[in-house]
Amino acid sequence: MDLIKKLSFVLMGLILTSLGIKILSDHHLTFGGTAGISTIFSFLSPLSWGTLFFIVNLPFFLISIRELGKWFTISSLLSITGISLLREWFDQIIPALELNMLFASILSGLLIGIGVTFVLNNGSSLGGIHILGLYIDMKYRINRGIVLFVCDSMIILLALALVGWLSALFSILCIFIASNIIGRYKKSPIKEMDQENTINSHA
Template identity: 50%
Template sequence: MYFLKKALLVLMGLFLTAFGTKLLTVSHLTFGGTAGISTLLTFSTGISWGVWFFVINLPFFILSVKRLGISFSVYTLLCISLISLINEFLKIAPSPGMHPLLIAIVSGLIIGTGVVLVLNNGASLGGIHILAVYMDQHLSINRGKTLFLTDFIIVISASLMVGFVHALYSIVTITIASYLAGKFKPQGTKNDDENDLTLEAQA
């Protein structure tokens, strides 16, 4: 029953994250991490976001196996696959009357909530999230700070493609999402957290 509850929460988190990133894509905004890189590649190649997200995350999956253990890595691979599929089937019509700043805020809240549900229940969304979990567990660097810094760099780089103003709106999204991810962590000791995240390997 406990496992089923965690699985349902992770699935809910994946749906929310996919919905948020899809909303950003149709609004010509972007995000950080591998999600943001996938969005930019979608803009430039026309190949779907889900395909790019899956391909880009494969090298990070290998790193996860070596550093964070097989259980965490398997959960993460499943999450990467599921969010790619969910994003492929989600259909969101663009809303011309909705201001990009409002879209950025709403997307940040949705994605941040989704990330919290995934990370707090034993998995990650791959890519930078693997790095964030590792640094949080082994170096005591808040995962929200890691996510914000890496996402900030990616979004600023993306300004060349989506425009400076849209990049600024995207920074609003990653600020909100990173804050939520760093704020709402599982309570307990370090060992409790490691058990929750099924981290088997030590640095």
């Protein structure tokens, strides 16, 4: 029952995050982390965002499998696959939204922040910078929200040439909101998850 509850929260998190990223894309805003890198590449490549997001995240799983455990890595890989597919699906079924830029950045920040928190707090991640943030949080006790904000802001600065100053500022507002939610409501599910799987493997 506990596993079903965790999976339900992860799925809810993936849906909310996918919606937030779609709102960003519809308003020519971007995000940090591998989502932001994928957005930048999507401007320069014929490949879809979902495909690029999956490819960009693959190198980070080397860190995950070595430092965070195989079960966490498998769960994160499934989440990456899930959000890539959901993002592609939403583009097919939901028309492009036209919202005020300020409202779009706030709404997307809330959706992504809540969504990522659900995913991270239930034994999974969305790869990339989130894996790095969890690792640094566990090893050096530096709040993962701070790690995400710093890394994401650096990526936004690199995207200035493509999205412009105004879009970059609204994108940073989105990142600030999402990072605050993720940092404020963080839990550390990795050790618990690995302990549960170790117990189950010896049962």
